[in-house]
Amino acid sequence: MHSRLAFVDTLRGIAVLSVIIQHVLEHVVLTGQTGPYEGFLHGLIGYYFNFGRFGVVLFFFVSGFVVPYSFSDSSTPVRDFAVSRFFRLYPMYWLAIVLAVAILPVTEAKVFPAWQLGVNLTMFQNLVGVPNMVIAHWTLAIELIFYIGCAVLFVLGLLRRSKAVFAIVVVLSVGGIVLPILFEQRIVSRLLEVVLNIDAMLIGKVIRDTVMERRLRWWHVAVCLGLYCAFAALIFHRLYGAVYQDFFFSYSIASAYIAAGLVFLVFASFGDRLAAQALSFIGTISYSVYLMQVYVLSIALHYFGAGATLLQWLLFAVGVVGTTILLSWATYALVEKPAIGFGRRFRSRREAGPATLPAAQRSVA
Template sequence: MHRRLAFIDTLRGIAVLAVLLQHALEQIVLNGSAGDYYRILHNAVGEYFNFGRFGVALFFFVSGFVIPNSFPDSSAPIRDFAISRVFRLYPAYWVSIVVVLLIAPGFEAKTFPLSQILANITMLQMFMNVPNLNIGYWTLAVELIFYVACIALFAIGFLRTRWTAICIVVAASLTAIVAAPFVKAHLFWGLLELMLDLTAMFLGKVVRDAVIGERLQWRHVAICTLLYVLYAAVCAYRRYGVDYQDNFFCAYGMGAAYIAAAIVFVAFAGLGERGAVGVLSFVGRISYSVYLMGPYALVVVVHFFGTGQSPLQWSVFVIGVACVSILVSWLNYLTVEKPMIAFGLRFRSQALRAVTLQPSLRGQGAE
């Protein structure tokens, strides 16, 4: 089982389409066009399941599957890893910032202070307590934390030790499970929600070590996944509660999203290439651009065409948003993302060991 790129990209495709679906359905509800279906739609994408968080969690699992094994066998692996990540993330991200600065004033009547723009350019705005220009940027902060964690573990020689990821998943999960009956502080559970996202990434590595190289066994995956599911359930309960406030966040919906993402990821890992779907793999290859550009495509479509007034029109609206997002993102991928990835690779050391799997995955982090 060496060729995993189609499997990885299929999962990315599912993830980013789930995020688009959440945002599109939220617009139907928020624009007041749901009519008699208002409560049904609101419950479907808020109280009982959050497709957006499902997609984001799936991205985190994929990132954990890929990133820890993206350090090249070169004379300076940490430097080369960092260079690859910078050119993978920042150019397309900067383009998305330009787009929001062009679109927001005319389509959403929004303007941003220069200090907020400059902070967002660094991608470190959340660490500066500065609002995101696009709410979806929060996931990039989690990715950066994971990269730093991987660099630290790699530097001390623990990243590729087979028990490291297991220990992290078990320790984090047990902390939440044990604390659930006793600790109710919102800040505490906010931190544990962040740790839940990071734990998803390390669980992704556990799965990778089981399906590639057989460094771990499926019983390890089963134990870690069960603990993660319990972690997600208690964290969602303490973080969001079961009293739905019509804000698209509820213990049921958020917990179900995290748990479903874990199940889907593990199931596809078991299927391997048999679970790959060509169309989804294509969307997965450009998923970072779709994630960045999708919200702006949604704004433009809503501005010019609205969301519709009936289930049929809503279906056309959702499909239209997906198509426009994919088209714009494909162009961004071809003109910015892909060339910048190649440009970044030229800065890396050339003494790379020939590895069957890694060239397919190198530089393909889940954003």
């Protein structure tokens, strides 16, 4: 029996709302009609911060906090892990792909060749150099890499060795700081950006092993977060420098990554005392929200536009967010939740033994 940590769902709710806010405000700015609000909005979502990246990286920290503890105490833990992850991700993702084919050619005049559709159905498109049908799907490839990495570490007996994971974080972070100095090629920095995202996930586990499992000390967390912040600042300076690129700027992206780490640390430290019921509800359906917000936003822009005044922008934002949550509640109930339950029935029935965490400390991924 799994016990759900309410603050984890609260963090997921904050994360997915941050992503939607970024996407909505980007389109408001792109109308070119922001007038006196131009400087404020550009600073809010482009020059000084990026809510989208903040939300995505917050999701990565949560994955690191939860996923490594999803291996069951059964005769086939890796198989059970793979089955649960598959049914957790793919059914909703395939629905999102179907909606992309049905909606985006109309609202955005996009054309998807059969080969692109076929590869995107696997969710491995980023790993083989095939474009995402939906840009937001890039985060799912990072999740898959992390899942595969967790399975490998589990098989090697390293996943539950907290100091081994700490050492991996240190190696990845130091490498991320040193390599861009030695190699200035952009491809190196792009690959290290992926490593930084994996680093955030592993730090999520380090923080859990400190605040909940008591296997590590706070100095371990301080070292990891310190190196992570330096890694983020350096890599995004290399990628973006002082040139503003369509809401991507070295300072705004680096600050989003650093803020995500600090916010996650605060919530993990205080636990369910920081949980909020409304945000926890949104967090429960956050995967559906993340996938569905693309289509609600696209339809709203195509048929109604983002507006030209502050009141119209507010109505546009509230309409997109509200409709996305209602639609996602439905898709969660009709697709996501049944798929997760279906996957669990394939898992081994062996009861948890002493090697696993107490039920009160486990969290549903």
